[in-house]
Amino acid sequence: MSLYDNFVMRASLIDKFPTSFLDFLLCNPEVSVTAIVRCQKLQTDYVIAAEAAGLVVERRLRLIQGLAVLGNAGDLLKLSEESWVLHVEPDESVHTMR
Secondary structure, eight states, rough: EEEEEHHHHHHHTTSOOOOOHHHHHHHHSEEEEEEEESSSOHHHHHHHHHTTOOOOEEEETTTTTTEEEEEEEHHHHHHHHTTHHHHHHHHEOOOOOO
């Protein structure tokens, strides 16, 4: 991917990703990542689209209307161009305070 292509892709996706996560994905398109893809609605078509893009759907997150996915950063970037994808963030561990 050329520097120009990288810039154009980043400009079209900038609102869908936290900046540091997007920068990491663009610089490391072959690395395996886990992410939460927030959707307009949680539909079977979206699961099929994520799998067709090369991602593994680990969980459907009904409470937040999202998908927990695993796959290459480049495949995640490609999926994020879909109009139904609202936001993509890294899937991180959640801890509670005691």
